[in-house]
Structures are given as C-alpha cells and as structure tokens.
Amino acid sequence: MIDHRHIGYVSPAFTTQVERGRLKFFAKAIGETDPVYTDPGAARAAGHPDLPVPPTFFFCLEMDRPEPYGWFDDLGIELPKVLHGAQDFRYHRLAYAGDELTFDSRVTDIYDKKGGLLEFVVQDNRISNQRGELVVEFIRTLAIRHG
Amino acid sequence: MAEPAAFDYTTAAVGSAWPALSLPPVTRLTLALYCGASGDHNPLHVDQDFAREAGLGDVIAHGMLVMGYMGRTVTRFVPQTALLAFNTRFQAMTRVGDQITCTGEVIAHETDANGRPCLRLALRATDQKGEVKTQGEALIALPG
Numbered sequence A: 001m002i003d004h005r006h007i008g009y010v011s012p013a014f015t016t017q018v019e020r021g022r023l024k025f026f027a028k029a030i031g032e033t034d035p036v037y038t039d040p041g042a043a044r045a046a047g048h049p050d051l052p053v054p055p056t057f058f059f060c061l062e063m064d065r066p067e068p069y070g071w072f073d074d075l076g077i078e079l080p081k082v083l084h085g086a087q088d089f090r091y092h093r094l095a096y097a098g099d100e101l102t103f104d105s106r107v108t109d110i111y112d113k114k115g116g117l118l119e120f121v122v123q124d125n126r127i128s129n130q131r132g133e134l135v136v137e138f139i140r141t142l143a144i145r146h147g
Numbered sequence B: 001m002a003e004p005a006a007f008d009y010t011t012a013a014v015g016s017a018w019p020a021l022s023l024p025p026v027t028r029l030t031l032a033l034y035c036g037a038s039g040d041h042n043p044l045h046v047d048q049d050f051a052r053e054a055g056l057g058d059v060i061a062h063g064m065l066v067m068g069y070m071g072r073t074v075t076r077f078v079p080q081t082a083l084l085a086f087n088t089r090f091q092a093m094t095r096v097g098d099q100i101t102c103t104g105e106v107i108a109h110e111t112d113a114n115g116r117p118c119l120r121l122a123l124r125a126t127d128q129k130g131e132v133k134t135q136g137e138a139l140i141a142l143p144g
Helices: A020-029 A040-045 A057-062 A070-075 B028-038 B048-053 B063-075
Strands: A014-017 A082-091 A100-113 A118-128 A134-145 B017-022 B083-090 B101-111 B117-126 B132-141
Touching (some): A020 A057, A020 B028, A020 B063, A057 A100, A057 A134, A057 B028, A070 A100, A082 B063, B063 B101, B063 B117, B063 B132
Antiparallel strands (some): A014 A100, A082 A134, A100 A118, A118 A134, B017 B101, B117 B132
C-alpha cells in the first residue's frame, strides 16, 4: 500500500521550452491533419503567433522532466502496475512553440478501492508561461493494480 | 464513414450528434511514434517483454493517445481558444489491432464560472467491437 503521508508530495520545480519540432512530431503521432498544428504559416493565418500546443500535449511536456518517473520511486509505486485512470484539463490560455512553461506538480490524494486491489494516486499540475500567466491546470489520476 | 467537411458547433442543439472521427487500426508503429513524440517512454507501451512480465500479455496503447484522438474530434471543428476544459476516464485497455472511433453528443448548454455561454460535449472512444475504451467531456465556449 502507498503511504498516505505522501499526500502533499511536491515534485521538483521544472521548466521546459515548447519546440516546434516536437509539436510536429506529436501531430504525426496522433494523425493530426489540421495545418494549424504543423505549419507556422497556417497557424499565423489563424491568428496564432506560432504553432499552438494541442490540448493533450501539456501532459507530454511534463514527461520532459529529467526523471519523469522519479516520483514513483519516492512514493513506492511500481511502474509495471500503473495504469492511467483519468485525466482532467482546465484551460486558461493557449501556449505556443517557443514558450517556456513551468510545472508545479503535487500529489493531492491517495485512496483505494476493491479492498486495496486498486490504489489511486491523484496529482495536480499547474502550468504557467514565461510571463507568469496560468496556462492550464491538469489532474492526473493513476490506478495501481494489485492483483 | 464519410467525414463531414464542416460542422457548425455554435448552432448544435442539445441531443445532437457530433461528427465521428474514425481512426486507422493501432499498430506497433503507432505506439512507437507516440512513445517518441509524447516523451512517455513507459515500456508498457512498446516493450512486449516488459508488458508480458507485467501480466498484460502484450503492449497496450497509451491512454493519452486515445485522448489525443478525442481532442482532434473536438479541435477539427472548434478553435482551440474556445476549449475550456477536457476530461476523460480510461475504462478499457486499447491494444494492437484495435480500431478506434470517437463519437460525441451535445449534452448541455450552460454558462461557465465567468458567465460565458458554453456547450458541454460528451465524448466516447469505442473499438471495432463496440467496447468503450474512454469516456469524457469537453466544455466549449460559444460566441456571444
């Protein structure tokens, strides 16, 4: 069982730059065909300063931490048992290629179901840009299988 | 399935269907590309030996790949600036060979915390057998 004293666990502060090349690669990976997400000219024509970060890619940018699964070790979570249970984004403004995004990530809940056969870890993330503006908040819920 | 060229979400009534997005079957290449592009290098999604050891038999798709497909279902008709919130619950594993179709239905007109008129869209990703993989909702700002 994951120790509930880890509720409140804060990941190390982390900042990453959004790169055009990564956004184009991500567009390919999800089969995106809208040029707004791959062609800076099309993005500008649609009123954006550069390629926008698509709705789910903020989750991926969090994976650019030096040790993206380091907090699993700190909490005693075994990677092979982990499934993604739920994901919840709340958007405040768009982010674009070239932006520097800072992640504030903390564990806000740990609970179990089915008599402990399934454990859940909830992590809240707040992402702000280089101007200190809140861009997006997302809540990641992990399900850990014991059986 | 015929893909509509345009869909005006601003006039969509509660209860109306959102145009479906049909995806090609998930292949190991799909998962390899998503692993690299997303930066999520969890071996459960690309390393068959690891997945077998973990008791899953074979690799499974990233839940976020399916959520990425659901996001496309929204943004191909809605400018992303109008997307206020987007959530999913991952209900079943997506495996190699599964063919995902994303569907949606307008379930409410409401106002958000800032008093903006919004549309609430229920989204669902199902496979070729009709198994629901992922369900979620998107909150979309309406003009005006």
